[in-house]
Amino acid sequence: MTNPMTSVLLIEDNPGDADLVRLRLVEGHSHVKVNCVSRLADGLAALSRETPSVVLLDLNLPDSKGAETFRRLIEHAPNVPVVVLSGQDDDTLAMKAVHSGVQDYLLKNSLTSKHLERAIGYAVERQALTRALEMAQKQQLEFKNQFLSHVSHELRTPLTCIHQYVTLLLDGLAGPVAPDQSDHLKTILRSVNQLHAMIRDLLEATRAEAGKMRVEPRCISLAELAQQTIAMMRPTANDKGIGLEIGLDQRLPLIFADPDRVLEVMINLVDNAIKFTPHDGSVMLQACMVDSDPGSVYISVTDTGRGINPETKALIFDRLYQDPEASDSSRSGLGLGLYICREIVRLHEGRIWVSSDPGRGSTFSFTLPIYSLAKLLTPAVTYQDQLRPAFSLVRVELTPLSSPPRGNWKETAQQCLDILRRCVYLDKDLVLPPMGASGAAETFFVVASTDLEQCGVMTTRIREQLEKLPDLKAKCTLSIMAAQIELTPPGPDESLEQQVMALADQTTAMIMTSMERKHSIPGKHPQLVN
């Protein structure tokens, strides 16, 4: 053996075979230590205690058979070289074993001492090489990611300086600027903004690749975000003479997603669509529900551009992909936009894809999970397999006194949420996650398993606790409202699940109306506390 001290873990249940292998192993080699076990479970336990040089593995053991045996072993100890010893001359199984990471597949009946020695030697070496390669790749990836985030940081410093001085000149803060000079400066500013976007994308893609992209999901209305996207992209579309339309389902549910990220995806898709659509074309942003998939909202961006050919479709969401046919003017990014979109959608557990009719246009679509109130409500609103008798909806709203808010608004919002959670009964009331976009007015809802009268006790408690927060009065106004959630009495065959669903639907409808109307809450007896 190449290694003077070779330790072998032999997993073999047939005593005769085990003796034979042991004999072959020690023939002429005094430096082999053999540990023999007869069950896979014992083998795995032995591997947890110490790492042998190699594992010799029989496939048909009392507690595991065939391919399952090496799969489980490799999953348990991916870094130890494994050589299968089989009684079966099965090429397909042997291939499968090697594909799964087994180093060799030997037949017991043709085992010679020399043969075994060589197989073990090679297995150990190959495994070491594979590991070294994996380590090197990992290090390289880490280095690349570190390098990219360092570069994007360093690039920002000079970029900031250019940005400051160009805007200083443009705003006339360094003296009057002639009209053509102003045009030149605007050209510089456009390029600065483009460069800025590229640096941002570079860092974002690096993060995505390293699995460090983060999302902060909130309960949001998709319609609002879609309208915001259209408003933001309108000037770009107008400049190019492209019609920009929006089509939204009347009853879009609330979704649970990071509003900034979803906006980023929609803006990216609309911007791309405008880029690849000729003058006089049109771009349409739509959002709808699909009967076959009630758990998701479908969002799509359709353009009347020249479309995408089938080969490109497969690659378009990959990193650094750029359409080779695109003109230079439309190729103004790094080719990371769609990759970032895909990663954002994936983090939300949605799907993204493109369909296209070459020559006529393309449609980019993605899905986002809807906010399922029923799932969240179930434990709180039921008691002994029955729906509790009464429910109220509490709305707590903090409106900052200035826009943007004074001080660290995010922390203020978090403190309020913490207080709300402390003011309710956790087993029967539910504080819903934050609603709407962050950074402006914060609205929180509580579904309370009480009637309106009892609920008043809770809202008073909430107000008292919130008012104890230092500085809150200097930052925002507070309004707390409550309304009864009116339910039609359940039918005789209505299951508990259906009742919870009805409650969830009614509550969601109230929340959505309340969010649209701002500062009010629907319901038969809206009660303004204080």
Next chain:
Amino acid sequence: MPSKILVVDDDPDLVRALRLRLRANNFDVATATDGYSAISAAQKERPALIILDLGLPVGDGFVVLDRLQNSDILAGIPVIVLSARDPQMNEERALKAGAAAFFQKPADNDELMNVIRANIGPAPEFKQAWPS
């Protein structure tokens, strides 16, 4: 009298540009280019607000934030962090350390001015919103 803003950044070119812009927006401007002089400038000038870079020589931005927070006289001064660093790694930390806002460079001028104005001067009073 115009409010005074202390700008702390180790890039003198950027400090100059920010000074011009802030003066044009009717602010008085004091400057510092390292952590140590940032603290002494804050003590001397008693600014209404501080714009603070994070990557600074002689005590980085976090050290400055810490020193400000631990000073009875300076703790109330709102600090806006303006840094090239990754917000994902630094924003939360800066806000926890007492900053009022975090901007990544390059920042939008209008947004920056709005946040400066929101954090300067006495708080607006809306007494009717808080009935007792």
